[in-house]
Amino acid sequence: MLPHLDAAYNLARWLMRDSEAAEDVLQEAMVRALTYFASFKGVNPRAWLLQIVRNTAYSSHALNRGVETVPLAGEHEEGGIDLADHGDDPEAALLRTREQCRVRTLVAALPVELRETLVLREFEECSYKEIADATQTPIGTVMSRLWRARQLLARAAAAEGLP
Amino acid sequence: MSAPAPGCDKVLLVQAELDGELGAAEAAALAAHRSGCPLCQKAEAELLRTRALLRGEPYAAVPEAVRARVMARLRQHETRLAVASTMVRPGRRLWLWPSLGGFGLGAACAAALAFLLVLPQGGDLAVAVVASHVRALQPGHLEDVASTDQHTVKPWFDGRIDFAPPVRDFAAAGFPLQGGRLDYLDGRPVAALVYQRDKHIIDLYIWPASTVPRMGGGTAIHGYNLAHWTQDGMTFWAVSDVEGAQLDEFAKLWRRGS
Ligand SMILES: [Zn+2]
Numbered sequence: 001m002l003p004h005l006d007a008a009y010n011l012a013r014w015l016m017r018d019s020e021a022a023e024d025v026l027q028e029a030m031v032r033a034l035t036y037f038a039s040f041k042g043v044n045p046r047a048w049l050l051q052i053v054r055n056t057a058y059s060s061h062a063l064n065r066g067v068e069t070v071p072l073a074g075e076h077e078e079g080g081i082d083l084a085d086h087g088d089d090p091e092a093a094l095l096r097t098r099e100q101c102r103v104r105t106l107v108a109a110l111p112v113e114l115r116e117t118l119v120l121r122e123f124e125e126c127s128y129k130e131i132a133d134a135t136q137t138p139i140g141t142v143m144s145r146l147w148r149a150r151q152l153l154a155r156a157a158a159a160e161g162l163p
Numbered sequence: 164m165s166a167p168a169p170g171c172d173k174v175l176l177v178q179a180e181l182d183g184e185l186g187a188a189e190a191a192a193l194a195a196h197r198s199g200c201p202l203c204q205k206a207e208a209e210l211l212r213t214r215a216l217l218r219g220e221p222y223a224a225v226p227e228a229v230r231a232r233v234m235a236r237l238r239q240h241e242t243r244l245a246v247a248s249t250m251v252r253p254g255r256r257l258w259l260w261p262s263l264g265g266f267g268l269g270a271a272c273a274a275a276l277a278f279l280l281v282l283p284q285g286g287d288l289a290v291a292v293v294a295s296h297v298r299a300l301q302p303g304h305l306e307d308v309a310s311t312d313q314h315t316v317k318p319w320f321d322g323r324i325d326f327a328p329p330v331r332d333f334a335a336a337g338f339p340l341q342g343g344r345l346d347y348l349d350g351r352p353v354a355a356l357v358y359q360r361d362k363h364i365i366d367l368y369i370w371p372a373s374t375v376p377r378m379g380g381g382t383a384i385h386g387y388n389l390a391h392w393t394q395d396g397m398t399f400w401a402v403s404d405v406e407g408a409q410l411d412e413f414a415k416l417w418r419r420g421s
Contacts, residue, residue, distance in 0.1 A: 005233070009225040023229050027236050034237055100219050107217075121182065122217045128184050143175045150178070150213045157216055 004046050005030075007124050008053045014119040015057040017108050029056040047126070050134035054116060063112070099162060106156045114149035121146055171202040181210050288349055288400075293387045295346055296366045296402040299355065305364070306342035306357055316343045320354055328354035328369040329397065333416050338365065348400075358413070365403040365413060372398040383407065390414040 008029060012022040029052045036052075057063055107115060116135060120126040132139045157163075176193050179185050185193065197203040225233075299305050308319040317330040323345055332340040341357040346368065353370040372393045382389045388410045390401040399417065403410055 005230065006222075006224050009229065010223060013223070023232070026225075026229070027233055030233050030237055096219060100221070103216055103220065122214075123220060123222065128179070128182070143179065146182075147175060147178055150210060153216070154209055154213045157213075162216060163212075 004049050007046060008049055010123060011050055011053050011116070011119060012057060014108070014123075015054065015112065015116060016060070016062060018062065021060065021062040024062070025053065025057045025060055028060075029053040032056060044130060044133065047130040047133040050120065050124070050126075050130075051136065054134060102160060102162060103157070106153055106160070109156070110149055110152060114145050114152065117142055117145040118149040118153070171200055171206075173197070173200065173203055174206040177203050177206045178210055181207070181214070289382055289389055289391075291348055292368060292389060292400045292402050295348060295355075295368070296387065299344070299346070299357075299366060300364060305344070307344035309342040311340050311342075313340055316340065316356070319343060320345075324352050324354055326354075326371050326397075328356070329395070330356060331417070333358070333413070336412075336416055338413050338416065360403070360405045360409055360413070363403055363405040365401055365405060365410065367417075368400040368402075369397050372396055392418060394418060394420075 009026050012025040016022040016025055033049055033052050117131055120131045120134060128139050128142050131142045173196055180190055180193055308316055310316050313330045313332045320328055338358045338360055341359050343356050346353050346355040348368055351370060353368050356367040358365040387402055387404055388407045390410050392399050392414060401410055401414055
């Protein structure tokens, strides 16, 4: 129902790697968005809002607390694994969930500028142009960051024995 | 980190194709190259594996509690903004705020939030029109050119926009022209004419029609009335908090072309 708010929250979580810090960033970013709304004359509100979230996160002292924080995983587990979704094979569902958890940890361990680029592309399905707007980065840099992020992720996954 | 493209300088294009960023001609040229390039074939296979790895990632919506706290914070902030703008902005525009009437600034906030949060990309044009109007009502954003003279407002658009919007004054009928400004709607720059009706502001957005002419229509969003029609190759959207009947009258004046 509120797609931009979801996108803003997700980006904040992937940047901050901590639910509480992510909510702080989200709140601050939404206040900024409301304040600067009058001066917004762009054509893409989502990229504009994501840019505010990103700038807010970057100005937060909590941004680089270290890669040892294992983020996000907890919440998904709290919600419970919906076994019904996976038909009659709860074991496969559990395995898949564990695998996802490990993939999340690998993404979270990427350097922040690679992480934000990958997250915007893979999870928010942003175009290169939108990523360039949101991260205030030339499209060529977006492309090479995506490439590096995917290379690092593939290598780490291989080292972990993920398929 | 290693260079982004070890071996073949086309691997970023392979990636761009998988990301849906290549046009048909570029994709065809790449396919011709890739069929003879093992490096690009390898890159494609790797990229597909990485994508499969990420594909199962569930998308987490904002938890209800977080959303509620964000909304509460915004409401609080909105009140502060309102007080500040009333105090620092004496003068001719002060009356705009009271003119928001019964919904007060809640309506302004509702439209801002609709724009920020609800409006999907390429979404409902009517919602975008209301959001743009509400944004324009905020102090200092209504007019780029303030004039009641259509012969001043019309040439102002020359060179600022790639079409010549029709500009008319209807002061005699109770809709005096107040000015104009540039705005953005439907992914393009548009002309906005500002009219006054008693203590209410009417925004009229005009841009070249890209579709077949449509019959006029009226609707209401967040307490704002809208009128929409096409005429002489232009798309028109009028929006205001005046009564629907008055906005219809305004639209009729325009369509009659007098
Ligand atoms: Zn190649």
